[in-house]
Amino acid sequence: MKGYSFGYPSSTAGEVVFNTGLSGYTEALTDPSYKGQILTLANPIVGNGGVPDTAALDEIGLRRFLESDGIKVSGLLVLDYSNEYSHWQATRSLGEWLQEEQVPALYGIDTRMLSKLIRDKGTVLGKIEFEGQPVEFADPNKQNLIAEVSTKEVKIYGRGNPIKVVAVDCGLKHNIIRLLVKRGAEVHLVPWDHDFTGMDYDGLIISGGPGDPMKAQEVIQNVRKVLESNRPEPLFGISMGHLITGIAAGATSYKMQMANRGQNQPVLNAVNGQAVITAQNHGYAIDSSALPPGWKPLFVNANDQTNEGIMHETRSIFTVQFYPDANPGPRDTEFLFDSFISLVKRGKGTTIPLVLPKAGATASRVEVSKVLILGSGGLSIGQAGEFDYSGSQAVKALKEENVKVVLMNPNIASVQTNETGLKQADAVYFLPITPQFVIEVIKAEYPDGLMLGMGGQTALNCGVELFKQGVLQQYGVKVLGTSVESIMATEDRKLFSDKLTELNEKIAPSLAVESVEDALKAAEKICYPVMIRSAYALGGLGSGICHDKESLLDLSTKAFAMTNQILVEKSVVGWKEIEFEVVRDAADNCIAVCNMENIDAMGIHTGDSVVVAPSQTLNNEEFQMLRDRAIKVVRHLGIVGECNIQFALHPTSLEYYIIEVNARLSRSSALASKATGYPLAFIAAKIALGIPLPEIKNVVTGKTSACFEPSLDYIVTKIPRWDLDRFQHTSNRIGSSMKSVGEVMAIGRTFEESFQKALRMCHPSVDGFVSHLPMNKAWPAIVDLQKELSEPSSTRIYAIAK
Structure with missing residues (x-):
């Protein structure tokens, strides 16, 4: 196979190996265990983060960013290389470093095919050969490396x-x-x-x-x-x-x-x-x-x-x-x-x-014969549609375990409510997800189990209300998976803040308030600009950034019309937004299934952000730091099943804040499932029944364990679809309250391919990353590009192209 050189132009030979890691190419290249090996990185794009100061020393005199005194691999093979790097610690490109260390490297290699070849063949000898520089195959394992x-x-x-x-x-x-x-x-x-x-x-x-x-x-x-x-x-x-x-x-x-x-x-x-x-x-x-x-x-x-x-x-x-x-x-x-x-x-x-740490509690099978699944609320802007996927997966998982399934879902035109098909629910009630109607279904069906995490915020709020009313205890209905107490700790902004404080974790300075007057006092104490968030809110409803007293007065008044509590917190607009999808079972086994990064900086609802998986601008230290914190928080909160955790990461330091935890299958969870091929809702439903994660089989291989973290050799891009231009005199500005009506997901081996596919699917009227607006609409005669770039809007991607 042929590739394009971006390292030192010299032929080399060795054993060809691969690494499926999604972060840390600097550390991997300097790992002495790769001596004599030509390393194939499965990561779809290499070089985004450049290379830090390789001569920098830590406090004990070791290379700060390396795992030895220099590059140890004999050669490097990648699918796609980015010579344009962007990271606050970078001092030069990966290609420049490879040339300094006289290590050859090629991009444009089909790393997926090569990895599968190595997987099937075992030991594979290879060589990187430049024209006019023939070299013989060599087996490094014959040497004392x-x-x-x-x-x-x-x-x-x-x-x-x-x-x-x-x-x-x-x-x-x-x-x-x-x-x-x-x-x-x-x-x-x-x-x-x-x-x-x-x-x-x-x-x-x-x-x-x-x-x-x-x-x-x-x-x-x-x-x-x-x-x-x-x-x-x-x-x-x-x-x-x-x-x-x-x-x-x-x-x-x-x-x-x-x-x-x-x-x-x-x-x-x-x-x-x-x-x-x-x-x-x-x-x-x-x-x-x-x-x-x-x-x-x-x-x-x-x-x-x-x-x-x-x-x-x-x-x-x-x-x-x-x-x-x-x-x-x-x-x-x-x-x-x-x-x-x-x-x-x-x-x-x-x-x-x-001297090993004590293991978590032993997971035991939850004895239930009939489970009620609360589906999403009615299909409307900002909620519901994405939860059809999770509900369908949950039904399938429960039926596999011979559990009868009762489904409540008001949406007739959804997959999970199909009358025919494989492993459908035993009974379906097309009723609103409200305490009144759920109580009627419980009286009629007598389920002994209840799942709250498959229907988004609507189902979660309903379950919390049933718990507070004592209905679940009255009828002997167990909440499967994450307990209601844990759900309340993630939804109540004051409780959530207190839980993170117990861990000494970093949360943006904030105050939970229950009146407009207290909100104004809190903002004065924290200092403007501030972000306000509503408790138990759908699609970020009632949230937003306030730059002054007037805007806070207006927004908090609207928020209190829908909730009895809001959180006033320090604004982190402009920071990177990073998400992790985390799975935990009752035995405390915990994995981070998918990590995603928003192209848009903090200040925009995730549902309105352009999202990329896996993240592209984090180095290994940042990636593992956030992964560690995600697992630590999920364990402390007592999540059982799946959840989403969102971080704000400072763009030029290791400072971060935990923004929120969704103790349920979220919009991001559906995206993560489809992006990775890991059926989060299916696995979460099995875990809710008390089945330990290592005992659940990988549904793709049928042999290996589902207790693993998928590694992507492709890029996934999610782009929202807005129809704001259908409403005259409506601003196209977007923020922390979701306005999109849908989203598309595209997969590609390179970022360009994935990004272009998503843009074309979102608006068939555009050819991708172009400078003109969708539907052949014209830009105003005078365009303030600086304003278009700095203020989030539904057309900002096209402003970047322009």
């Missing part, structure tokens, strides 16, 4: 810290040192073949690294001596260190038919059954069926059941195949460094199960 990447001398980090840890450098990533020093360790980094058996230490780390573990006989022998000597100090093997420790203990390793490479590998804790998402890059594994006496599995891959970690039954020794240090990738298993330090402090006789 560990020796090539290991330090040549002993180095000390965190000097003076109380805990002495020896880290054997088999291709160690910098983040291991950072995490150990942060926890009070003085890290002595030693070469791979250094004899550490006689050294004095409190704990021993065998790091990750590249290649075949059998090539590293010196370190295997040294680890074997430690194991045979009965030294009491804890030993922690990571990735390659896991293989080396296993082999030294007497286990056998083998080359995997399908390597595990990426940032979305689900792993199960064999001790407590907890599922975690991990970053991995390995083609070898330990045979857990032939472990020596005294050893047993610690972690197992939820997809292919291969071993992901082992532990000694009586000693402080454990290993993991994945990267608990992440970087790039999810930080779900960073707690293992805490466990390691705890082993050091507790001393001899402590085993790893004693």
Whole structure:
């Protein structure tokens, strides 16, 4: 296959591997475990964020933004490369950095085809060859790659810290040192073949690294001596260190038919059954069926059941195949460094199960025979239509579990109310979703379960009212999934703020008020401009940005006509708006299924924003920071099922605020489901029945677990459709209260393809990203482009083109 060069124009050869991660190409390229490999990135666009200052050092003297002293891959292959970069930390383009480091790179490669080829073939040798520069195929696994990447001398980090840890450098990533020093360790980094058996230490780390573990006989022998000597100090093997420790203990390793490479590998804790998402890059594994006496599995891959970690039954020794240090990738298993330090402090006789975090509650099947699903309210602007998808998926999931389904939905022309079709509801009531009518249906059907999260804000509000009236308790109806108390904590702005304060999480300075007078006082205290939000509101109704007392007086008066509480908060207009769709089960297994970024900055309702998935302007630090916070908040709120969490991220710093959590299937959830192929409503319905996430099968493969985070090798763009021009004298300005009447979603391998498709579908009268308005309407004779760009409107995309 042919590609276009954007790196150093020199031929190279190596093993071709892929990584499905959606963030962190800077960290991945400098990961020593990729030594000798030509890396294929599945991420649809690479280079958007440029490259930060690669010479910058952190507080302990390591490269701040890298995982080693430079690029370790032999070559780079991507589908699409962006030479135009935009990130507040960037100092140059990815192409410039690759040329400086003399690493070849090509774009225009069909990375999907290549990844599937590698998946099916296992080991694939390849080469990047420039005209007039022939090069032979080369198998890097025949070399001792560990020796090539290991330090040549002993180095000390965190000097003076109380805990002495020896880290054997088999291709160690910098983040291991950072995490150990942060926890009070003085890290002595030693070469791979250094004899550490006689050294004095409190704990021993065998790091990750590249290649075949059998090539590293010196370190295997040294680890074997430690194991045979009965030294009491804890030993922690990571990735390659896991293989080396296993082999030294007497286990056998083998080359995997399908390597595990990426940032979305689900792993199960064999001790407590907890599922975690991990970053991995390995083609070898330990045979857990032939472990020596005294050893047993610690972690197992939820997809292919291969071993992901082992532990000694009586000693402080454990290993993991994945990267608990992440970087790039999810930080779900960073707690293992805490466990390691705890082993050091507790001393001899402590085993790893004693210091692992306690597992969440055990999920048990909810015994229900008939479930009432509240569908959406009547189809109207700003609500309802998108929930037809979620309701249909929920019906299907419940029928699969042999549960009778009663559906309330006032919309006759919807998929979930079809009289015929596969796995439809047993009974359908075409009635409004109000407490009065729901009570009548409960009296008629006697359901023992109720689902509130499938019908948007209408169903949620109705369920809360039924709970407050005591109706659900009176008729013995269980609310499945997220409890009503948790729903109220997300909908009541004061309760939500208090919940986040309990976590010391960042929420925009705000005050919940119940009168116009109090709203004016709150604004004076917070300082203008302020954003006001209504509690229990549909489509952002009653919300908006107020720049002065007059606008606040007007908007708050209107808001209190529809609600009894509003939140007055600091305005973050102009910040990036980032969303995560998070799934959590009753056993506390938690995954972030989809991440989305709004092209429009904060200040516009998500339903009125142009949205792109996956996000395109976040680096790994920002992405993982927000993902961590999303999961932390969802767990604290006690969400069971699916929810949407929205962040405001400062465009030139790591400052962020949590805007809101929707404890239900939202408009964004339907988009995320279709964008990723992950049936959020289907999975949420199963979870609501008490089925643990790892036990639910991936509906696409039918074999692997649904406990994973989809990785996209394509771009999804959602563009709203407005019909504001149908109403004379109506402003085309948009804001925090939703005005769109629908939306389109487009998928493409590149951003340009996806964006153009969406624009054309939204308005057939335009050819895509063009400077003229839809329906052949003309711009005014005098156009203030600066104003058109700075003030959000239904035509701003065309103003950008103009």
